[in-house]
Amino acid sequence: SPVHPAMKDKEPTSLKVIAQSTRPYPSTPRAPPQTPRAGPRYFPQNVLAEDENMDQSSSFTPDPASPTPPPNTPAPTPPPREIVGPAPPTNLLITQEFKVTTSKPPPASNVTQSDLSNSIHAPSNPMVDQPMDASSTPPAARTRTAEEDAILAHLALAEANRSVLSQNGVNYRATLPQFTPTPIGGFPKVHMAHSAQIFDHLDNKVLLSWFQVNHPKFMVRVFDQSGKDIAEKPAIIAERLRASIAVIADFVHQETPPIRVSPPQPQGGRGANAFPVGFLVHQVPEETKNLILSQCIWSSTDITFEALPFGCTNPPELLFCLSGFTTSDTDIVRKAVVDVWSHDDNRNHIEDTLSMCGFPDDELVYKATRDLISSTRVELLDFKITGGLSAPRFNIFASSPTNDAKTWTDLRGFLNILEYPTGLEGCGIAAALSPCQLCHSLAHPRGLCPFPQVPLWNGPKLTTRTTANASRQSGRSRGGRLSRSN
Secondary structure, eight states: OOOOGGGTTSOTTHHHHHHHHHSOOTTSOOOOOOSOSOSTTTSOTTTSOOGGGSOTTOOOOOOTTSOOOOTTOOOOOOOOOSSOOOOOOSSSOOOSOOOOOOOOOOOGGGOOHHHHHTSTTSTTOTTTTOOTTOOSSOOOOOOOOHHHHHHHHHHHTHHHHHHHHTSOOTTOOOOOTTSOOOOTTOSOOOOOSSTTGGGTTBOHHHHHHHHTSOSSEEEEEETTOOHHHHHHSHHHHHHHHHHHHHHHHHHHSTTOOOOEEEOOOBTTGGGOSSOOOEEEEESOOHHHHHHHHHHOEEEOSSOEEEEEESSOOSOOSEEEEEEEESOOOHHHHHHHHHHHHHSHHHHHHHHHHHGGGTOSSHHHHHHHHHHHHHTOEEEEEOOEETTTEEOOEEEEEOOOSOOOHHHHHHHHHHHHTOOEEOSSSEEEEEEOOOOOTTTOOSSSOGGGOSGGGSTTOOSOOOOHHHHHHHHTSTTOOOOOOEEEEO
């Protein structure tokens, strides 16, 4: 083969020497290479020329006299080199062309961001640090556990929960030091004669004017003030009410607009025989109205009042009062009432009355009658007469199955005229109801009013004068106790 011109002056044995030094005979012991075969130590300048002085197509013919090593001799793997050179031949007979080039890094200016991002060494490349035998299939997505889902669900609603806890509810019950706090179980209930009793004896023109007042608005009734007292000093009582309600409004909203309180005027003027007791409160914020109605009873040392919605509530539960029994056992009285109402003739009359209020079929009428009878409950009024003798009376309550005013009035009138006999404890008949002068309830006389027994009560008390007045009421009541039976 032709000899490269640059190698003509070289000794013919130079290539053989190099080959023997890099790969000795199998019988020749040698130490394993420790360092890369690179640099001028292994490639002196008088042996290998620079790349620029060598022809790319040059080839060398090995010395034919070189012995062939055994065929099973393993070929060692050369260590990495800084200069890429010819791989060590598998035997001493070099039969392939080779070239020696010097690796030079490209200029830094030629490296672009896209080249780096496409490199297998880019951080986002999934093949980085992967073992050679790793599967190319990406790992499956991990499924969250039930505990993890619960934690994430609660964290997603954390802000909503904090918002709820940082606000007062619509019916939040205020604790103002000026007013008696709501006792456990609530204030005693004030029972009225009918759903619209708060508008009784009010002048018709005034009532029409109140109808035209925009909502929010509500009604109030002042404790320990009769209709005649209100007629004599309506402006004074109205101003005291306004000041008390303004305290509550300022607690709910700062800088509340002025609240209006309109006093009642009796039908027939000052010469009337009966006087209204309800005041209209208007130009009040909705939140303040809801708060006042939710607590209902507001008692301070200056004034105590009951708040009522502007409108007709459900029919009153109090039907009538019975006297004539010789027992104080409310269970015996309740059984007598249920037995009388359940009698065939009386039950048929109840069903006929309820059928007039619009029930679509007879089955609903029968159900309404059963519900009325099962809702019966009894409350004992332990009246005392002269000498401290007991003369018990019993209030009879039931839940109305209808809101129809005429139906409920007719039904109550029918039940009121019935007699309620027992085998051994006498016969009960309806007795007149006397309103309480303190709270205006029909369920008890003033001497048995439960409000002064409310803890931390700020309202009017039972005095010697009022107790004496109560003793002159029907039954000569001198006080006593109340008990209930459901």
